[in-house]
Amino acid sequence: MTAKQKFTVAFNNAQLAWTLVFLLATMIPLANDLPLWPLLVAAVTIGWRWWLHVQRRRVPHGVVRFLWTLANAAFVFATFRTFNGLAPGSSLLIIMAAMKLTESVRVRDLLVVIYMSFFLILANFLFDQSLSVALYSALLVWLGVTCFSQVNRSSVQDAPIAALRDSGRLLAQAVPLTLLLFVLFPRVPGPFWALPSASQGQTGLSNSMQPGSISQLLQSDAVAFRVKFEDTVPARQELYWRGPVLEHVQSRHWRPLRHSDQPTELRVFGAPIRYEMILEPHQENWLLALDMSAPDALPDDARILYNGALTSNGKVFERRRFSLNAHTRYMLAPQLSEIQRASNLNAALTGNPRARDIAVTWRQTHTNPADIVDAALEYFNQQPFVYTLSPPLLPGPHTVDDFLFGTRRGFCEHYASAFTLLMRYAGIPARVVTGYMGGEYNPISEHYTIRQSDAHAWSEVWLEERGWVRVDPTGAVAPERVEQGIAAALSGGESLPMFIMNNSSLIRGMRQTLDAINTNWNHWILGYGQERQWEFLGKLGMHTPSIARLVIVLAIVATLGMMLFALWLGWRSRVVAHDPAHAVYRRFTRRLNHLGITINDSEAASELAQRAAQELPAYANAVENFCTLYEQLRYGPAQQDISRLKRALRRIPPHRLLMRR
């Protein structure tokens, strides 16, 4: 059977089964990221193709297949309104792989399906690069290589276990080279391509605050960022991670100021708290930072805005890692410009009459603004406010009035916005700061993990000679929220996502282990870009890496490795000639090899002699004579002089150029 024929024959049960199982397995993780129907169509097609095969029925007619494929492609287009993008592309790929099955009758068709399945493994990675997906993909590659080898076998396939074992051995042999390539292959700085669509729908702080925007976040256990303190760890009450600062309010929406970035004075005191921040991508410009970042130790592309928020030049599309210094004692904006003062006193002219009244009362009773702040906090503390994640709706026009004097149920965003407005009514410049509060310490990786559920909003008021001062009204209502976290702040019976509720040490330990593994995975595997690569190579002694040098080193190491491996293989399979006659015989076969005769270790001397005599008629006699002598010497009973054999060898030229014609 020629190689060409091998692929044009019809496949057997095992070949089809391997291919179908592989395709099915590659589709499974995509169920997370794609609409269900392309997967269902593919799954049904897979089952149907198997049924056709075992029932020995023919595949449908070409016209039917064409129309059915067209319909499916149109359906993909109708769903996404485009073929361009990750989800539409992957859906189309799945559909096409399934459609290819409907016309598969030969081995080579199956090979096409297998290639497409390998593409689907890659597509999984575009959606999600977490450790679990990587592990599953490794299994998929194993399955795929097995499938490939089995489908390529022309006759009968191995038992599944044996097949998996063989391909597993193959893959294991590829591991050293894979590791080498991973470590040394030159990386380009920055991402190869942006994957905007894959990140859509990811949760994170937004650029504005409106009722409900934070409570959505509180339901998510996605990691927002991780932090590792180098030496000093601030108290938990100090762990305010500053995000966007919202100064403009309109009806119930808070937004940052659109205009201007007036320079503001920032003074920091005391020893800095050094920490490393690993920020998950959130598709926005701002970077989160512990209050208050020292302006002298910022990442290259970052700066501190006038309002104290840290911002980056580009949006954060991929995981970022940077070091920061923070000072818990600071003075932000000792002098407030008129524009800023105006902006931060700006409140809607109408509405919320009762809140205005109470603010005016405070202003009349207290001369010192700091006392007004205390009065407001006392008010929140004394009145029966309840911290809850499921507050009643506030549909009326006077939302702050309704909240302060009516429902009195809410969480950080309600308190922060109500407090800020009260301060503005009382004539104190105030604004809302959003960000995260607290974090969970992981003793295994020694990181603090801050999740979306740690999202928080608080207030800042500007006081003479103190600058902007952080005031957290939520702390006045539910001090536990600040001191212990969300779960402690909620009264019993309130439903919370499982991940927050489960506080048993076992589950917490498992979560922490998983988080530590993920941190390392992110750091060492996904985050292994040019920067880390060069840092790592620097530790190995390569101090000025460049892409060109990397390529050279890679080539040298890979070549040396391969050569050593080849030498080892040769050494392992070496033939040790114990017998002097055999040693001469090996010289003889080497000479014949130089004369163009292929040497086969399993061929007997007399057979070789016959073959060589035919191909080298000029030396037929010499070759036959040598082999006869050799067999006598090596296998015969009599002890004979080895020198005769050596003399016989001399009649064979050692090289082609010395041959008689």
Place this chain on the structure above:
Amino acid sequence: MSNLVMQTASPTTTISAEKYRQQIDAIIAALDSIVLGKEQQIRLALACLLANGHLLIEDLPGMGKTTLAHALARVLGLDFHRIQFTSDMLPADVIGVSVFRKESADFQFHAGPVFAQLVLADEVNRATPKTQSALLEAMEERQVSVDGETHKLPTPFFVIATQNPQEQVGTYALPESQLDRFLMRIFLGYPDRQHERELLTGADRRQLLDALMPKVSPAELIALQNAVQHVHVSDALLDYQQNLVEFTRSDSRIASGLSPRASLVLLQAAKAWAFIHGHPGVTPADLQAVFAEVVDHRLRFRNPADNTDDEVLSSYIIRSVAIP
């Protein structure tokens, strides 16, 4: 290799070696004149008998199996019985039966057709397993036990069994354990065009057979068999033989390896082959020459589909094992 001088480790002299040479040449020439164009198979069959083993010939009817067996018997001067096996045959039809005699009031054993120096068991796979095993036991033990009495079979004793291809209707395949009793299994195959023409134009085979004279006496035949035992076997060759056998036991594609007995008879066959060809010692080429016939009916691939026309098991083994 014909320029080699016969040298054996036994006290035989060059003179006796020369005599063996002439006898062997005469035997082969006589057989070649009867069975045309089957030089290889004739030498294998002769080697099998000289190694004191039984021969299984597997082929379609009419390929000259019987003629070859008959010719061997004539040339070697052996008395010859042919047993045509059928499905209704009983063991007694092969080995004989004890008959009660009125006159002396005792049982007398009537020897069956198996009592001959060369027995041709024709179409042995047409008989029921019971009858087959009666013959195969006699082959192994070289004696027959009937009613508690043991009867020795003549020496030398050879069985040449012929077998139809298994796919044919009405056959009982010989089980693997029984196949093991045959030293070699050979196939005859169709003659080529030239030899078939000679067959068509030449004299009747039966007449030629009748005219054939023995080339050796039974005593000389036994001497030849003894001489085969004394062919030199070097350590280098034993290394190779053991490598081959070990490969059959360790390779994952082979169902189960060669037994020590099979290993022993393989060496016997190789010795006989070396003897026939006048080699002073057994060479790897001798071992390879008989390997397929000795091994292929004892081993099988784990996966039956591996056994293609391109690659029978024996050639796979030989290809896979380097000569040390």
